[in-house]
Amino acid sequence: MSASYRRTRIKICGLTRAEDAAAAVAAGADAIGLVFYAPSPRAVDIAMAQAVVAAVPAFVTVTALFVNPDAAEVQNVLDSVRIDLLQFHGDEEHDFCSQFNRPYIKALRIRQASDVVEACLRFPGALAILLDSYKPGVPGGTGETFDWALVPDQQTKPIILAGGLTPENVGLAIRQVAPFAVDVSGGVEAAKGVKDHGKMTAFVNEVYCVDQQSF
Ligand SMILES: O=C(O)c1ccccc1NCC(=O)[C@H](O)[C@H](O)COP(=O)(O)O
Numbered sequence: 001m002s003a004s005y006r007r008t009r010i011k012i013c014g015l016t017r018a019e020d021a022a023a024a025v026a027a028g029a030d031a032i033g034l035v036f037y038a039p040s041p042r043a044v045d046i047a048m049a050q051a052v053v054a055a056v057p058a059f060v061t062v063t064a065l066f067v068n069p070d071a072a073e074v075q076n077v078l079d080s081v082r083i084d085l086l087q088f089h090g091d092e093e094h095d096f097c098s099q100f101n102r103p104y105i106k107a108l109r110i111r112q113a114s115d116v117v118e119a120c121l122r123f124p125g126a127l128a129i130l131l132d133s134y135k136p137g138v139p140g141g142t143g144e145t146f147d148w149a150l151v152p153d154q155q156t157k158p159i160i161l162a163g164g165l166t167p168e169n170v171g172l173a174i175r176q177v178a179p180f181a182v183d184v185s186g187g188v189e190a191a192k193g194v195k196d197h198g199k200m201t202a203f204v205n206e207v208y209c210v211d212q213q214s215f
Pocket residue numbers: 013014033035037040041042065067089132139140141142143144162163164165183184185186187
């Protein structure tokens with residue numbers, strides 16, 4: 001009889017360089033994220049995104065992140081770059097998110113437990129709900145954790161835990177929340193938009209290690 005084993009999926013977000021994407025894949029990331037939000041220090045344009053994606057093989061999910069975009073902006077990215085999944089990080093509603101004939105996840109900046117329950121209902125088409133930290137005026141990528149106790153034990157959609165995760169705290173986060181996936185950006189950076197390859201490897205190894213102990 002084989003032992004059951006549940007693996008927490010890993011997304012590394014905010015990639016701007018092909019060499020970082022290759023290192024993220026080599027470390028074991030299941031997904032990478034491209035930030036199409038001009039004010040972000042991790043923003044990519046179409047040419048940069050194409051270069052990053054060229055380093056990503058099959059079976060690794062390329063996610064395009066937007067904050068309150070125009071539909072035309074999203075469509076332009078979809079027409080130009082290999083994108084597997086959309087991530088909406090602003091005030092977009094389900095009708096907007098679901099118009100692109102592409103699966104999407106919805107990010108929620110969590111303030112109270114009921115936010116999670118409500119988001120699962122408000123975004124029936126979302127593949128998952130990404131929970132991030134709330135910081136007034138900052139749509140995401142804060143590098144700050146939130147109170148993980150706010151995540152209810154039972155949810156109706158897969159949960160992606162984000163916000164201030166690092167190689168040092170991701171093990172505790174998985175033990176406490178048992179999310180479907182974890183999402184990291186600032187915690188594995190050498191500088192804004194530049195990933196630290198050693199930190200990415202340490203992060204992935206910590207997730208694997210805790211999964212083996214916990215599930
Ligand atoms: O990364 C950004 O600059 C950013 C800007 C606007 C909206 C979202 C943004 N990033 C989101 C992410 O990278 C992740 O999904 C998540 O928030 C984790 O970020 P971090 O706390 O840095 O690990």
